[in-house]
Amino acid sequence: MEKVFGLHAVESLLRRDGGKVVEIYVQQGRRDKRLGALIDLAKSHSVAVVECPRAKLDDLVSGRHQGVVALAEAAPSFDEKALPGLLAERPDALVLVLDGVTDPHNLGACLRSADAAGVAAVIAPKDNAVGLTATVRKVACGAAESVPFVAVTNLSRTLKALQDAGLWVVGMAGEAEQMLYDIDLKGPVALVMGAEGSGLRRLTREHCDFLAKLPMAGSVSSLNVSVATGVCLFEAVRQRR
Structure with missing residues (x-):
């Protein structure tokens, strides 16, 4: 319960x-x-x-x-064994990967955006990241029950499995040379967002097919991870319309 x-x-x-x-x-x-x-x-x-x-x-x-x-009753939880089944249902799957998000409010907001964007699954590591806490569920406003949340033991291995399943893995990094808007997001894609402050870990970067960034015209160097997640997911939605 x-x-x-x-x-x-x-x-x-x-x-x-x-x-x-x-x-x-x-x-x-x-x-x-x-x-x-x-x-x-x-x-x-x-x-x-x-x-x-x-x-x-x-x-x-x-x-x-x-x-x-x-x-x-507790919402069903998923692990990496469930991914093939979740992806099989969505040949053009859009997947969100969160590399160590620790703030429950950020995770809840990311889940809410994922639900609105039609994401097939949200993937996050089991360690050094927040899980589906009561606060996460409150902020998610029902999305924690509708979007499969998959906690994995080895994120790099999971990214490799996504690639083997035919997904392109796109990591968001502020120092990337390519803009997200220049990448084709219409097919099966996994968008990888970094943790608050530290961004993507080195091993996570190495397992991405592409690194991309959002244009930043103001004085701040980055967006909050939940805000950036919403922007990135809905760029994929825009391209798929």
Whole structure:
């Protein structure tokens, strides 16, 4: 079982897969329109709704719960063995690879962009990276349940497996000479984004078919990884239209 909190995250979970929600805890005495609609939605899925003091909600989760916490069956997790099956379903698969993203808010935002862009899978290393925490799920607003998240033990080996499966691997690096807009992203592609601050690791770079960058016209040298991820994914979406 896992805890999902926040109005949007719980609502998305109920609408997407209400059968997995076992119970919802709501803040005692709170009766605003949005929470009322969420309670009605939960009852329509025959989900038990329990009122409790705010202090109990604070104890249940660490984060801004907005007066609601859901107890639900854990979303399925994937490992590298699942990748061939996920890719077989999408001959023109767009895959997002995150090389060591450690901030749960960044991962949640990346998952949300991945869902919107129709990504087949999001891949990240098991070590030195954030996993699917409750905060990640809240920020992802339901995308953590809809986009397969694949945690792998060896990212370099996984990139090689993606290449063997016919995907071009494009790593984003600020010092690259080529612009992302000049690369063909219409076929099966894996976009690789670096970690906050340090960017792509050396071994990850060496396993990329191409390195590319985004044009930076201002005084800052780089974008936040979740912002850059959204820009890159939707360049692929634009080319595929």
